[in-house]
Amino acid sequence: MTLLVLKDLRAGYGASDIVHGVNLELVPGKMIALVGPNGAGKSTLLKSIAGVANVTGGVLELDGKNLIPLQPSGRAQAGAVFMPQERNVFRTLSVSENLAVSAWGCRDIAARRDEVLTLLPTIRDYLRKRAGGLSGGQRQMVGLGMALMSRPRVLLVDEPTAGLSPLLVGEMLDTLRQLAASANLGILIVEQNARAALQRADRALVLVDGRVVRQGDAAALADEPDFGALFFGEAA
Numbered sequence: 497m498t499l500l501v502l503k504d505l506r507a508g509y510g511a512s513d514i515v516h517g518v519n520l521e522l523v524p525g526k527m528i529a530l531v532g533p534n535g536a537g538k539s540t541l542l543k544s545i546a547g548v549a550n551v552t553g554g555v556l557e558l559d560g561k562n563l564i565p566l567q568p569s570g571r572a573q574a575g576a577v578f579m580p581q582e583r584n585v586f587r588t589l590s591v592s593e594n595l596a597v598s599a600w601g602c603r604d605i606a607a608r609r610d611e612v613l614t615l616l617p618t619i620r621d622y623l624r625k626r627a628g629g630l631s632g633g634q635r636q637m638v639g640l641g642m643a644l645m646s647r648p649r650v651l652l653v654d655e656p657t658a659g660l661s662p663l664l665v666g667e668m669l670d671t672l673r674q675l676a677a678s679a680n681l682g683i684l685i686v687e688q689n690a691r692a693a694l695q696r697a698d699r700a701l702v703l704v705d706g707r708v709v710r711q712g713d714a715a716a717l718a719d720e721p722d723f724g725a726l727f728f729g730e731a732a
């Protein structure tokens with residue numbers, strides 16, 4: 497069953513398009529990585545699904561429902577939840593409070609918090625701490641927990657490993673991979689650490705100048721001989 501469908505999706509800011517016609521299908525339990533050079537439009541594509549950038553044409557559906565007329569809050573209610581790259585926690589609140597304020601439309605916040613803590617058990621270790629006092633890796637994990645509080649169907653994750661050490665990059669991407677399966681979520685992730693993301697994702701799309709120039713099985717894409725040279729300027 498396809499969860500999220502994009503057909504010839506065009507999007508941007510103001511009058512100018514940044515994304516020029518992207519097709520994508522995401523199913524539950526799977527993770528798709530969006531990779532490509534800086535300025536390719538990866539974050540803009542993610543934001544256009546979340547309603548933060550303008551969709552100017554094409555099809556955008558979640559479970560057969562047209563998301564385009566909906567505000568960001570309506571898209572989140574429909575199940576498309578965006579985890580921004582930065583400022584994704586309230587620093588003066590405790591971790592537990594951060595989770596509670598993110599429980600949009602949830603009648604039993606404590607029960608949902610327990611479900612999220614079962615999915616992300618490491619958060620229990622710092623549940624009572626103020627979010628502003630956490631390490632970068634812990635903060636990102638809390639941001640992920642907050643996104644999960646509203647029971648998303650599709651998680652839109654924008655560079656969740658920014659600023660993290662290589663070890664933590666791997667841990668965060670492993671967590672997302674496992675989460676897709678354990679919570680039966682569709683995950684669309686924009687990630688600068690392209691090779692690390694391709695090792696964990698099921699499929700990948702390479703975006704250049706707002707267009708998909710290559711797509712397919714993530715691991716197979718990373719193995720293509722010209723991959724690094726074409727998209728990341730690495731020596732062949």
Ligand SMILES: Nc1ncnc2c1ncn2[C@@H]1O[C@H](COP(=O)(O)OP(=O)(O)OP(=O)(O)O)[C@@H](O)[C@H]1O
Pocket residue numbers: 509514532533534535536537538539540541686688
């Ligand atoms: N709020 C905005 N208003 C206008 N233009 C924007 C806005 N945000 C981004 N852009 C422009 O859109 C283009 C694509 O940016 P985007 O952040 O989507 O690329 P990206 O592939 O995610 O790159 P990076 O990996 O560097 O974040 C860039 O030219 C950028 O300057």
